[in-house]
Amino acid sequence: AQSVTQLDSHVSVSEGTPVLLRCNYSSSYSPSLFWYVQHPNKGLQLLLKYTSAATLVKGINGFEAEFKKSETSFHLTKPSAHMSDAAEYFCVVSFNDYKLSFGAGTTVTVRA
Amino acid sequence: DVKVTQSSRYLVKRTGEKVFLECVQDMDHENMFWYRQDPGLGLRLIYFSYDVKMKEKGDIPEGYSVSREKKERFSLILESASTNQTSMYLCATAAGAMPNEQYFGPGTRLTVT
Numbered sequence: 001a002q003s004v005t006q007l008d009s010h011v012s013v014s015e016g017t018p019v020l021l022r023c024n025y026s027s028s029y030s031p032s033l034f035w036y037v038q039h040p041n042k043g044l045q046l047l048l049k050y051t052s053a054a055t056l057v058k059g060i061n062g063f064e065a066e067f068k069k070s071e072t073s074f075h076l077t078k079p080s081a082h083m084s085d086a087a088e089y090f091c092v093v094s095f096n097d098y099k100l101s102f103g104a105g106t107t108v109t110v111r112a
Numbered sequence: 113d114v115k116v117t118q119s120s121r122y123l124v125k126r127t128g129e130k131v132f133l134e135c136v137q138d139m140d141h142e143n144m145f146w147y148r149q150d151p152g153l154g155l156r157l158i159y160f161s162y163d164v165k166m167k168e169k170g171d172i173p174e175g176y177s178v179s180r181e182k183k184e185r186f187s188l189i190l191e192s193a194s195t196n197q198t199s200m201y202l203c204a205t206a207a208g209a210m211p212n213e214q215y216f217g218p219g220t221r222l223t224v225t
Contacts, residue, residue, distance in 0.1 A: 009152070032211040043116070043202070043216040044155075051211070090154055094211035098143070098162065099170065102154035 002027045004093040006103035013081045014111045021076040021106045023091030032094040033074045035065055038105075039087045047089075050074065061085070086110045115139070116217035118203055124223045131190040133220050135203030142207065144186035145214065146170075146178060149200040161186055193224045 007022040025031060035047040048059025055067045061084075065076045074091060091103040119134035135144065143162050147155040147170075157170030159178040167178050175197060179187045190197055200221050204214040 034213075041218075043218045044204075044214075045216075046213050049213060098160055098168065098211075099157055100155075100211065100214065102147075102156070104152055104154045 002093075002095045002101070004091055004101050004103045006089075006091050006106050008106050009104065010107045010109070012109040012111060015083055016080050019076075019078040019081045019085065019108065021089050021091075021108070023074045023076065023103060025072050025074065025091075025093045027072070027093070027095055029095065030069065033065075033067060034092040034094075034100070035059065035063070035074075035076050036090045036092055037087050038090065044090065047076070081108075081110050083110050083112065116203055116205055116215055118201075118217040118220050120220050121218065122221050122223075124225065125190075125193050126225055127194060129190075129193050129224075131193050131222065131224075133188040133190075133201055133203075133222070135186045135188070135217055137184055137186075137205040137215075139205065139207070139215075140183065141205040141215075142183075143205060143212075144180065145204040145206070146176075146186065146188045147202045147204065148172070149202055149219070155202060158188065193222075195224050198222060198224045 004025045033050040036044045038044045048057045050057045050067045058064045063078045088105045088107050093101045115138045145160040146158045149155045161167045161180040177189045200219050202219045203217040206212045206214045
């Protein structure tokens with residue numbers, strides 16, 4: 001079965017320290033992969049996407065993600081967290097053309 | 113900028129009522145989607161449409177129907193609302209060939225009592 005798993009439901013970091021959000025997928029194919037962010041009471045916004053080009057993908061607001069086919073992972077990182085990064089993050093996988101499969105989400109809290 | 117608007121931010125309905133959720137986009141996108149978002153479950157696709165009058169079931173279509181009479185408007189219909197349909201409903205649009213970036217509306221928080 002094809003699925004996407006976000007390994008942490010909640011991540012808490014101090015401002016200025018690195019952020020790591022983990023995502024694994026299960027698929028027989030090479031999927032398209034996305035990370036979306038949802039700030040409180042706001043709609044979802046695309047952070048970055050991987051569509052079989054470079055395995056290291058750079059996104060907005062200093063985020064980046066690395067596609068590792070051997071590990072079926074697409075972890076999201078940021079070198080230095082900012083208070084404005086507090087939000088919910090979704091790893092999203094497309095196993096076919098139209099449907100996106102969303103992970104359960106990771107809530108990020110940033111401590112001052 | 114792509115603008116996706118949803119008819120209501122908050123909605124309270126009674127069990128058994130027929131409920132209409134409207135979504136309008138201004139970017140001439142071919143594809144439109146309806147999701148529901150529940151804590152711990154992420155977003156789940158209810159229905160999508162890749163052209164006017166065309167629709168496809170998503171992962172959880174039971175209890176819902178959709179209508180797309182014009183390219184810019186995609187409606188989600190709850191024929192007879194039930195309490196287990198209390199949720200956040202998100203509309204999204206995308207251009208061209210999929211998979212592609214989806215643009216989301218602000219959501220409608222529906223409470224069925």
